[in-house]
Amino acid sequence: MTKTRILAVLCAVVVVAIIISQLSGSQETSDRHDDPPKEVVHVSKQVEKSCMSCHAVDQNGKLARIEYVRKSPEGWSQTIARMERIHGVQLSAAEREQLVADLSRERGLAPEEAEKVQYWLADKPSYAEPLPQNPNVQSSCITCHAAGRFEAQRRSEEEWKNLKDFHLVMFPSIYLNHRHMDWPAEAEAALEYLAQMYPLQTPEWDKWKGRENDLQGKWKVAGFQGTKGFYLGESQFKKTESGYKEQKQIQFLKSKASVQLEGEIKLYGGFMVRADYKAAGRELKGTYNVQGQGNVIEGDWSEKSDSGLAGEETYYKLQTEKPEIIHFEPRALKKGATNQVTLYGMNLGKLKASDLHLPTGVTAEEIDVVADEQAQLRLTAADSADIGSFAIGTDRAVVHKELVVYDKVDYIKIAPAYGVARMGGEGPMNKVSTQFVAYGMSKGKDGKQGTDDDLTLDAVDAEWSLAAYPEGANSQYLQYLGTLEQDGLYTPKAEGINPAREYTQENVGSATVVAKAAVDGKVFSAQAHLVSTVPDYNNIVH
Amino acid sequence: MIKKALIGTYLIVAICFFLSFGEGHPVSGANSGYMERVFVSGYGEVTVVDPAKPEVVASIKVNGPVRDLSFTKDGKKALALANGRTSLYVIDTLGNKVIDEIKLTGRTDNGLLDRRVWGSAISPDGSKAYAFVTQGEKRTNIFKVLPSKILEIDLGTKEVVRSVEAPYGIHVLQWKPDDSNTVFVWGYDLYTLDVKEMKLSLLHGIKHPQKPEDGIGNYLLIWPRSHTGFNSFPLVKSYPDGRVTEGLLWFNLKTEELKTLEFDKDPVGMFSAAVDRNQQYGYVVLNHLYKVDMKTGKVLKDSHPPHGSTYAIDLSADETKLYLAGGGNEFIVANTELQVEKIITLPTDGWDLQVVKIDKQQ
Numbered sequence A: 001m002t003k004t005r006i007l008a009v010l011c012a013v014v015v016v017a018i019i020i021s022q023l024s025g026s027q028e029t030s031d032r033h034d035d036p037p038k039e040v041v042h043v044s045k046q047v048e049k050s051c052m053s054c055h056a057v058d059q060n061g062k063l064a065r066i067e068y069v070r071k072s073p074e075g076w077s078q079t080i081a082r083m084e085r086i087h088g089v090q091l092s093a094a095e096r097e098q099l100v101a102d103l104s105r106e107r108g109l110a111p112e113e114a115e116k117v118q119y120w121l122a123d124k125p126s127y128a129e130p131l132p133q134n135p136n137v138q139s140s141c142i143t144c145h146a147a148g149r150f151e152a153q154r155r156s157e158e159e160w161k162n163l164k165d166f167h168l169v170m171f172p173s174i175y176l177n178h179r180h181m182d183w184p185a186e187a188e189a190a191l192e193y194l195a196q197m198y199p200l201q202t203p204e205w206d207k208w209k210g211r212e213n214d215l216q217g218k219w220k221v222a223g224f225q226g227t228k229g230f231y232l233g234e235s236q237f238k239k240t241e242s243g244y245k246e247q248k249q250i251q252f253l254k255s256k257a258s259v260q261l262e263g264e265i266k267l268y269g270g271f272m273v274r275a276d277y278k279a280a281g282r283e284l285k286g287t288y289n290v291q292g293q294g295n296v297i298e299g300d301w302s303e304k305s306d307s308g309l310a311g312e313e314t315y316y317k318l319q320t321e322k323p324e325i326i327h328f329e330p331r332a333l334k335k336g337a338t339n340q341v342t343l344y345g346m347n348l349g350k351l352k353a354s355d356l357h358l359p360t361g362v363t364a365e366e367i368d369v370v371a372d373e374q375a376q377l378r379l380t381a382a383d384s385a386d387i388g389s390f391a392i393g394t395d396r397a398v399v400h401k402e403l404v405v406y407d408k409v410d411y412i413k414i415a416p417a418y419g420v421a422r423m424g425g426e427g428p429m430n431k432v433s434t435q436f437v438a439y440g441m442s443k444g445k446d447g448k449q450g451t452d453d454d455l456t457l458d459a460v461d462a463e464w465s466l467a468a469y470p471e472g473a474n475s476q477y478l479q480y481l482g483t484l485e486q487d488g489l490y491t492p493k494a495e496g497i498n499p500a501r502e503y504t505q506e507n508v509g510s511a512t513v514v515a516k517a518a519v520d521g522k523v524f525s526a527q528a529h530l531v532s533t534v535p536d537y538n539n540i541v542h
Numbered sequence B: 001m002i003k004k005a006l007i008g009t010y011l012i013v014a015i016c017f018f019l020s021f022g023e024g025h026p027v028s029g030a031n032s033g034y035m036e037r038v039f040v041s042g043y044g045e046v047t048v049v050d051p052a053k054p055e056v057v058a059s060i061k062v063n064g065p066v067r068d069l070s071f072t073k074d075g076k077k078a079l080a081l082a083n084g085r086t087s088l089y090v091i092d093t094l095g096n097k098v099i100d101e102i103k104l105t106g107r108t109d110n111g112l113l114d115r116r117v118w119g120s121a122i123s124p125d126g127s128k129a130y131a132f133v134t135q136g137e138k139r140t141n142i143f144k145v146l147p148s149k150i151l152e153i154d155l156g157t158k159e160v161v162r163s164v165e166a167p168y169g170i171h172v173l174q175w176k177p178d179d180s181n182t183v184f185v186w187g188y189d190l191y192t193l194d195v196k197e198m199k200l201s202l203l204h205g206i207k208h209p210q211k212p213e214d215g216i217g218n219y220l221l222i223w224p225r226s227h228t229g230f231n232s233f234p235l236v237k238s239y240p241d242g243r244v245t246e247g248l249l250w251f252n253l254k255t256e257e258l259k260t261l262e263f264d265k266d267p268v269g270m271f272s273a274a275v276d277r278n279q280q281y282g283y284v285v286l287n288h289l290y291k292v293d294m295k296t297g298k299v300l301k302d303s304h305p306p307h308g309s310t311y312a313i314d315l316s317a318d319e320t321k322l323y324l325a326g327g328g329n330e331f332i333v334a335n336t337e338l339q340v341e342k343i344i345t346l347p348t349d350g351w352d353l354q355v356v357k358i359d360k361q362q
Helices: A003-034 A045-051 A073-087 A093-106 A111-115 A135-140 A147-151 A157-170 A183-197 A203-208 A475-480 B002-021
Strands: A069-071 A153-155 A217-225 A229-239 A244-252 A258-268 A272-279 A282-291 A296-303 A306-317 A324-329 A332-334 A337-346 A362-371 A374-381 A388-391 A402-406 A411-415 A418-422 A437-442 A455-460 A463-468 A489-491 A509-519 A522-533 B034-050 B055-065 B068-071 B077-082 B087-092 B097-103 B112-122 B128-138 B143-154 B159-165 B172-175 B182-186 B190-194 B199-204 B216-218 B230-238 B244-252 B258-262 B270-275 B281-286 B289-293 B299-303 B312-315 B321-325 B330-335 B340-345 B350-359
Touching (some): A045 A093, A069 A073, A073 A093, A093 A258, A111 A203, A111 A282, A147 A153, A153 A157, A157 A183, A157 B143, A217 A244, A229 A324, A306 A324, A332 A337, A332 A374, A332 A455, A402 A455, A411 A522, A418 A489, A437 A509, A475 A509, B034 B068, B034 B077, B034 B330, B055 B077, B068 B172, B068 B350, B077 B112, B112 B182, B128 B172, B159 B199, B244 B281
Parallel strands (some): A332 A402, B270 B312
Antiparallel strands (some): A069 A153, A217 A229, A217 A306, A244 A258, A272 A282, A282 A296, A296 A306, A324 A337, A388 A402, A411 A437, B034 B350, B077 B087, B112 B128, B190 B199, B230 B244, B244 B258, B270 B281, B281 B289, B312 B321, B330 B340
């Protein structure tokens, strides 16, 4: 074959290939024309309507800034409030709510990410946040913020780094407040750390995004409120157009007082439950997360008029398959003694002592079933019993709390160890009370107080009092602080100057909280610190 | 003998006459060459007090809390920083009125230019203002920080004429007396601004001293002083061995000599300080009110302001009285033994006070 012929054949092959490809291409094009063009929605229609005029689609096809950040509903609410306050965004209440829902769903947190900052999302009173390990974060962020605020966010590296300029432009006095350090340089280092720790893309979010729990149905409830103790109850969620309606009845075990609550429930990001309750003229807010397979909801509630009146609460989805113990008391067994333990839960009629995995040295007698939700169990802890905290559930019976075995009560402690109460009620801010609780404590296996193996036993009744701080100071000023009731509830006074006090000071001050309790025939005493201070006005601005 | 007695009497009379018109004499006399006024930076106003009576003689309205006050050499014009640190108000101190407002915010090619002023000073002749600003660009959906600068503003045209980059931390600009070319720039450290060259130079390291073992100074100058010839303020020092002390820094505005002392008491937190021109006594205030021996640092008297925290203190023009204000809505006159003599109520809470001698001559 001559070169000319070879070239001719090659050209023919190329021409045929081009024709075929064009024909098939036009076929594809024709097919595409048959389908309606796929509409690209950036986060949601509401987000596009309210945000796109400033946050246009960027070169990556994403909404500038917005699609490089993930936040909790509370975090998005703060952001939207700032856009309204500073940048003139006009929103109706319904639009604002829709934005929070859409952003929490599309640019929210995964359950594992939210769980770590539940205390911040719930605004848990007098909560001692663990100090972030990074020294640059400590010096440049923690001086103003709770770590929960930024640990409840996920951002691209660039978005974390944008925070430096944001702070310097928005709050230029920041370098004056931090003049003991080089804030811009340390903030840069802190943001590099946060970008590594809290990246935009995480396996948890990839796994969770798009999923949603269904809360409908009946639930058992167990909760604890400091100063009032444990309570149990039942709840039912019914779906509505905007979320759920909840009916809840609870009863405190100690006082037998009952409370009926009606709640408007929103479910954000498929698992973050936010409740607005009404209960006999009181209003409460609930901040919960659905856990695991969707059969447990855990979280916190507080009174809207006093966020210091608060409790921890867990819901357990009602089931009929096997015994499930949601609460028992006493929770702590003393070695060498027999205890009558009351079990609370569901399907307890089916429970056998052998269904429980009791620790070595602890034996159970037969169970006395009071009702399907309550049973009595005599447990004896031998002198030789292991001490510690033990999970006692098995595949035949679910037990949600651990059983503690101890040898003796060695001391008592007060929680919170550092209480912060805030005056309020006269202006725009409400009071924040502090609920102090005294717990029996055992030194644990090592016999040393204050180590990790110390065992927290049940709450104990105590006599409560306030003492001057620091020790030896004139206690006259205590008259200007609030009141500490005999159930451990400290209630601050209203804010504003007090003409009766020197320098017309407000009714602020620090004090030592003292609890005295008789346990097992011995009298113990413990101290905690109380700061009764001014309202947290910052929270109504930011 | 008679002649000697006459000469002696004449000399005594002459000395008395001279003293009566000197700077050390109380200024309420009609023959003094200046009128003493105290300008209190209030909320929404500059409050003018005649301290001799004492009484409020004028309220000069501005927007927001007043953060800075500076005066021309003759005291007839003032510059007030207010309006969220975004506006400079030029004030006629004889007429007690605002005669101009300079807004320093503006636009860039990319968005809004956000400028906040953290220290300002009017030139001795009243023709220019100098302002340290932090700057940011507010773009459509993002903030970008721009370099902080000292701006030179022509008060006639209200235009920024020149500028020089300046480090974070600056909080007070202060003219060197009888030197129209030098501005002291108080930041973490002390700089001078050569106005002719618009050049900033380090004069004294305070946060960054040459020898850290001399103590690292930490202060935020909000209450500058000048009329006794010294700027003075409380200074917290920390040492490499962990010690933290509280004392005074005073700076001779003419010789540029900077000195510090440490109180013989544990730190309590103080805001402002005044030093007499003989450098004999210092007076310091916040929750405590100290009279301090300037040679030893010994706190000679430890008192308290009458009604709680008080931010600002200065000596009267003749240095016979102490004036206190700020932190509340009071103007307090005390003697130099810290005994309160008079208290008047001001229209608003205050921040600082500035004692000014206004030249009576037209």
